[in-house]
Amino acid sequence: MNPKWSIAVFVTVLWACNEERTEYPAQIPAGIFQPPLVVAHRGGMAYAPENTIVALENGIRVNADVLEFDVQFWQDEFIILLDLSLDRTTNCSLPSSAADQHVRASCDAGYHWQPGDDAFSKGAGWPYFRDKGLRIPVLDDVLDAVSEKDIRLMIELKHNGALPGTVSLSEATDRLLLKIQQYGFGSRVMINSSSSFVLARTEALLPEATTILSWSTQQEVPCATKVLDAISRGIDGVSLQAANQIGRPGFDACALMVRDAGMILMFWTINEPKMVERLLRLG
Numbered sequence: 001m002n003p004k005w006s007i008a009v010f011v012t013v014l015w016a017c018n019e020e021r022t023e024y025p026a027q028i029p030a031g032i033f034q035p036p037l038v039v040a041h042r043g044g045m046a047y048a049p050e051n052t053i054v055a056l057e058n059g060i061r062v063n064a065d066v067l068e069f070d071v072q073f074w075q076d077e078f079i080i081l082l083d084l085s086l087d088r089t090t091n092c093s094l095p096s097s098a099a100d101q102h103v104r105a106s107c108d109a110g111y112h113w114q115p116g117d118d119a120f121s122k123g124a125g126w127p128y129f130r131d132k133g134l135r136i137p138v139l140d141d142v143l144d145a146v147s148e149k150d151i152r153l154m155i156e157l158k159h160n161g162a163l164p165g166t167v168s169l170s171e172a173t174d175r176l177l178l179k180i181q182q183y184g185f186g187s188r189v190m191i192n193s194s195s196s197f198v199l200a201r202t203e204a205l206l207p208e209a210t211t212i213l214s215w216s217t218q219q220e221v222p223c224a225t226k227v228l229d230a231i232s233r234g235i236d237g238v239s240l241q242a243a244n245q246i247g248r249p250g251f252d253a254c255a256l257m258v259r260d261a262g263m264i265l266m267f268w269t270i271n272e273p274k275m276v277e278r279l280l281r282l283g
Contacts, residue, residue: 040064046116068154078139110134154190223254237264
């Protein structure tokens, strides 16, 4: 288990931190708490088009600790994309499986982008990215762009094994880990997945990487069951979907289970400073 971080805060937007000292609860066991990490979700999608090089570069510029992005394996390439189609993020109406080199070069990845609606972007005159040459990157593009930067990466493998023409989950995982090894990024990478198989495979083949098991409110598996599974498999941490869950007894107990096990505790959909403040008060 990687003990370097015990708690991380997964944010979709980034903000200026309060410089005043934060007082944490006295009941937290000594050594459990570490300063939280700020993760730029899809590169910080409130400030630039998600899962693009410009978003990831902006995440570095605003001093995020970790850059998070999604990968899908198609046609011998890991493309940086969340959805199974290009409709939402580009001007192309195509499935993601069609995103070959020609499609990636022709589709505008900044076409639909709008700045986030949080208080920090309202009326701030944020630039728009349509017709600015933004393209769908592949994993090599990202690794090349950050190779000289002092930042960690969180990669979420989106597997589409039920679709024709896709490789197995095992092969997709192995190819991803091999790519990371080829770039020498093992200790800088966090593999985030809702699949215990992907993470167990990572622990076996790339043990220097950090493994994070993700739990969503849409999953039928209860939160505590997911955490116990992560503990039993030697996974390094758990990421919990926190929207509309913070304060509920079962959710808080689940989060404390992760923390007290000495694992990395992450939350996602943390889009408001008040949510961060509450999580910090909870320890």
